[in-house]
Amino acid sequence: MRKQYHFRPSAHGFYAWDVDSLIELTRDIEPQNVKLDSIAELDEAFWFGSEDSLPTCRAIVDHAKLIRDADLKHPIILSSDGRVMDGMHRVSKALMDGLKKTSAVRFIEDPKPNYTDVQPNDLPY
Numbered sequence: 001m002r003k004q005y006h007f008r009p010s011a012h013g014f015y016a017w018d019v020d021s022l023i024e025l026t027r028d029i030e031p032q033n034v035k036l037d038s039i040a041e042l043d044e045a046f047w048f049g050s051e052d053s054l055p056t057c058r059a060i061v062d063h064a065k066l067i068r069d070a071d072l073k074h075p076i077i078l079s080s081d082g083r084v085m086d087g088m089h090r091v092s093k094a095l096m097d098g099l100k101k102t103s104a105v106r107f108i109e110d111p112k113p114n115y116t117d118v119q120p121n122d123l124p125y
Contacts, residue, residue, distance in 0.1 A: 003125045006085040008113075015113035016123060019086045022077050022111070029105040031075040036095055036102060041084050067092045075103040080110050 004019040036042065047063055048055040066089045076087025084091065087104075094102040115123065 004086070005115075005120065005123055007120060010117050012117040013119050014115075014117070016115040016118050016120070017085060017111065018114045019077075021114060022086055025111055026075075026077055026105040026107070029107075031103045031105050033101040034076075034078070034104040034106075036091065036100060038082065039084060039091055040082075041088060042091065042095065046084075046088055063089070063092075067096065072097075072102065075105045078104050078106040080107045082106070 006017040006019060006022065007014040009015075047053065048059070053059070070089040070093040072090055072094060074087075074090065076090055077085045079085050085107075087102075091102060
């Protein structure tokens with residue numbers, strides 16, 4: 001699996017969570033079904049929300065391939081406020097497949113980020 005991070009804005013860049021660590025932290029959380037309609041990111045510019053990530057045809061095709069290859073056996077990971085920390089390609093696949101729900105694990109309290117005030121391109125991939 002490719003190296004991935006979950007980002008949220010910080011005072012001088014971004015907070016970043018290593019998705020591998022998020023997966024490890026959620027191993028003992030019982031998955032629940034969540035309604036796709038409750039996932040706000042489906043109606044946001046999730047992958048193309050910054051100036052350097054334009055929705056070119058090539059970028060859309062790259063995401064379409066990731067959606068096609070997504071494995072719905074793995075639950076998505078939600079933060080304590082219900083935001084997606086990992087799994088938007090799985091969410092998108094579930095939506096494309098006409099599903100109404102998907103499996104998810106949700107933090108009761110969010111873990112501390114692995115990095116603070118970083119830029120995505122400065123992280124190890």
